[in-house]
Amino acid sequence: MPNLVSIMWFRQDLRVANNPAFVAAVESGRPVVPLFIWHAGKRKSWAPGTASRWWLVKSLENLASELAKLSSRLIVREGEPHMVLDQLTKEIQVNSVFWNRRYEPSEKRIESRVNKLIRRAGMEIQVFNSNLLFDPDEIKTGKDEPYKVFTPFWNACLSLPSPIGPLPAPRRIQNPEKWPASESLDELGISLQLNSNKGRFEEWNPGTLSAQRQMDRWISRFMHNYSQERDRPDHDTTSRLSPHLHFGEISPHQIWHAVKSRISKAGPKSARISAEAFLRQIGWREFAYYLLHHYSNTVDEPMRPEFDHFPWHRDIRALKSWKNGSTGYPIVDAGMRQLAESGWIHNRVRMIVASFLVKHLLIPWQEGAKWFWENLVDADLASNTLGWQWVAGCGADAAPYFRVFNPVLQGEKFDPDGKYVRKWIPEIASIPNQWVHKPWQAPPTLLSRSGVRLGKDYPRPIVDHSSARRRALDAYDAMRKHRRS
Secondary structure, eight states: OOOOEEEEEESSOOOSTTOHHHHHHHHTTSOEEEEEEEOGGGOSSSOOOHHHHHHHHHHHHHHHHHHHHTTOOOEEEESOHHHHHHHHHHHSOEEEEEEEOOOSHHHHHHHHHHHHHHHHTTOEEEEEOOSOSSOGGGOOOTTSOOOOSHHHHHHHHHTSOOOOOOOOOOSOOOOOSSOOOOOOHHHHTTTTTOGGGTTTTTTOOOSHHHHHHHHHHHHHHTGGGHHHHTTOTTSOOSOOOHHHHHTTSSOHHHHHHHHHHHHHSOOOHHHHHHHHHHHHHHHHHHHHHHHHHHOGGGGTSOSSGGGGGOOOOOOHHHHHHHHHTOSSOHHHHHHHHHHHHHSOOOHHHHHHHHHIIIIISOOOHHHHHHHHHHHOTTOOHHHHHHHHHHHHTOSTTOOOTTOOOOHHHHHHHHSTTOHHHHHHOGGGTTSOHHHHTOGGGSOHHHHHHHTOOBTTTBOOOSSOHHHHHHHHHHHHHHHHHHHHO
């Protein structure tokens, strides 16, 4: 009689090292069948975008390679997870199923259905948390309610025992006597439309080894100056770990302990401050998932219900200009072109372009969230939702709506030499620093000498900042009056 097997259900944890569910499956002493189920392609809302699909394919190829080095293999199936697992139990004799939790609303529903199936079949379930440092169900206010403000939330997290250290990858895996059939990645249609994006993501290298190297490189070369440099898009000093972290090629535990180890070594006070500032950003990621877990409706609805009555505009032409990077504001356009060409935007610029959409153009934040979701290689439902609601002023611990970024001042402050905008908007590269963030104010003779024809080579601003700011504040006041009425 064939040995009973353990299924390791890989989800958003595409690595063999520091994977508690995978380690537990191997240590169960039974043959292990590593499984990935592609089910998101037919999802009605928030199906992975083009950039995410590209990364996922590469990450799965990397995972399959890692498993092959352990003389194992990755089984890939398509369908609803509970139905796929039900079918697998008819093909092989299964004793237990291992997985790491996810916190997105649709994934929680999937887990619930899988749970019912497995328990009804009399099999064992072992579920772990590898995506977050802290369990969101264990963190509550003194009133036993979820936190809605980051700082007390993060302080509560830091009062808990330190996150567990990284786990090594298993050295060997016991294989089943007979492997179940697997579909190929090409058959699944994950890489839909990727041929037209060939070369778009060439600066990225998905996979666990690349993630580890990127982390080591950043910690050794840039972490010491993070707090001073993190808002500068013209300097390549951010970690760029976000897509690796999203797909689970590296875990927050690995990052946490690597940074903490660096802090413990002798160094200037500024380096320790920078390290703690970076860990605080990891904390914001925790907070994003915490809020998504407790307030699942916020992926589409504002957390602050009064924003249901905000007088948004439906301006298709303005939205298209924003998406195309042709608003006439260089720092905004540079960010949107960086997104289009590389699948990523510097975090400071994400805030600038988001603020421009929701406050200068009064276009609903959901439109921006959907565009980011489609085009970011690090598109993450929790962080995307938190970020857009924060900028729009309608989320937890959000920036006040009346705080309207001036795109010219933001550009001059965080890209003072114009290096960033010149990289992504070469048509204005010859304009001197004094005018590169506001070319429409430059003397006509200077523009002529620079070879720039506004309205032809580069657009004039589609809105005036001062007028747009007044319009945004009037809209906010109208919402407040509606709330009081």
